[in-house]
Amino acid sequence: MIRLEGVTRRYGDTVAVDDLSFEVAEGEVCVLIGPSGCGKTTTLRMINRLIEPTGGRILVQGRDIMSLPVEELRRSLGYVIQSIGLFPHLTVAGNISVVPRLLGWDKPRMAKRADELLQLLGLPPDAYRDKYPRQLSGGEAQRVGVARALAADPPVLLMDEPFGAVDPLNRERLQTEFARIQRELRKTVIFVTHDIDEAIRLADKIAIMRDGKLQQFDTPEEVLNHPANKFVHDFVGADRALKRLVRVKVSDVMRSPATVLMDAGDIGMREAAGRRRFTYVLEPDGRLIGWIDTRDIDRGLSAEDAITRVDPGEASVRPDTSLRDALSRMLGLGFRSIAVTDEHCRLLGEVTFASVEAAMSEGDEHIAAPVEADAG
């Protein structure tokens, strides 16, 4: 889909990008990462010819980008930048419609498309389409920036630190949303960041660069498990095991726990628990109420008194939560396991400390499964 062959960019005597070659398949997210000045942004900007390569060639959908009129090329590559660059004199809808207008769409089609995209990005069209950029928060503005890049449905998205200027909480939300939208749209994405966590979370392929040279080009799992050299090893950081958990979802490791219905009574509860010490207690419709410690029952407490009631929003995770988030929740609550529930608080399973530990160790079968691949 996108292929770089020996791409080089020189500025006088300095080489910003040095003989760079890699290929990104259709529908993949390729994250370019490295320290400042490593050439990642230069590489991105060469793909839409905001910077012209001084050597090598770049192919998009099999065609050399130099063979296309530059404006036509750029209109087929959605472009999102850290500083967003919304046009302050245009409304949100006007900003989203920039490329459609360049392509000569008619007004109703542009309006419909703008509303569709606002919806997709979680901005209610009625509230947002007529706003001006200065009326938006940073997170909202960047959503509009993404919507604008998607407007003409380009097969490729080029994103230059798109979430870099947003606060950490909003960044994580935007990352989650981006992953969701990407599952739906399956664009081929080149994504520049300096945030290794963001890279591991979002990438299908990571290209790690240093001084204009490619250090390693691989899946996040491979980069974590088998760093190609000391630079990559150091760049990824000492907490590689923990980072690996970002790539594993709760649904990959959860198991069915012992459960009992609330109306089972003391004996019923004791029987349901079998030899396990803890048993989840549920409403008849499957909603989580809490759990009981079977030893309390043995000591003669009534079921009603033995139940530890919990707030499911607090003490449970969702199947698509990353294992790292699940771990951090367990550590925060001081539990050795945590319940997995759906959006209606119905119990789906549980994740234990032991399963997290297993996932942390190298070569675990779950690690090979990318976060996005098997969702929905």
Added chain:
Amino acid sequence: MAGPAEQTHIDRVALVGAVVALAGATMLPFVELRPNRLVPGDLHGLIAAGPWAFALWVLVAVGFAAAFLPGVKPRLIAGSVSAVGIVAALAWALGSAAETLLAGQTPVSRVSIGAGVWVMLAGAAILGFAGQERTRGARWRLVAAAVVLAAFFGAFHLGGLERISLVREFEVRASSFWGLLGNHLALASAGVGLGVVLGVPLGLLATRNRRVRGVVLGVTGVIQTVPSLALLGLLIVPLSALGQAVPALRALGVRGIGAAPGLVALTLYALLPVVRNTYVGLSSVDPAAVDAGLGMGMSRSQLLMRVEFPLALPLIIDGVRTAAVLLIGITTLTAFAGARNLGVLIIEGLGQFAPDLILLGALPTIMLAVAADATLSAVAKAVTPEGVRA
């Protein structure tokens, strides 16, 4: 702004206005009665205006009230009444003084406006400004303008204002005055127009090329420092040579004297504000917007027309406004090089030592400049895109 703390303080702006108006009413001559239009005569105080003098004193007292009254609204009303009232009453007071003083004098006797009148007008302007700070609405300004116009119209036709020397000078020159005014406006407009036609592209070039920027901003800046009269003089020789050498240009009016050197000089003066504001306007467009626009596939000209110019336009218009105000004033000087406009009246007035003739050239020039300023400010506001309005 209307906090209780402020109400206990005096309004210092209004106080200054009232003091200035008081000084004009009491310490300076109101009118001058002269045996003819050229020689100095006797100075008369405000008392020459009879009952209107009393009215003006009362209005000045109202001006003081605007500084001391408790509460924002009473102050506002007092300040507005005082400002508008002083200007309107002055028209009638001048007429009244002229009629009284000219009774029994020879037909060539003149009553000229004295320094006190101008000072009182200044005081009224300050009082009006004190009120305007708080009233953003344009309604009271319309009312004020209507009252002042009605007062002048009435005083002119009923109150003897037409006997003031300034009006007599106008009557003598009535046949040529409007032509001179028209020429003045035409020459200044042509200078602004050429300044825009040359200045906007130069400003654009300055944003695109660092070397061009240095040259363009440097040269236009230096031009601005050349004294106007010197520039006109310096243009006479090359322009007359050019007119001599190229008959076609000569037929178009390119000569060493007349409107040609004036137009060249005015265009040069217009360049700096237009070039500088175009440059600043275009270069203050967010670089991220430019990057995004290019990255999305806008051509350079699409980016310029759809993004950069709309965002820079208010600043560019503001540069045009500065140029227009500047040029309307400088145009009077082109009369020294033979251009016929309001400057002619000023030069003749200087030559004859006829102060009222100087005024007849100067006052309309000032009014043109003020009108151009107001009009172009409104245009700049109107072209400011909604999304970037403060």
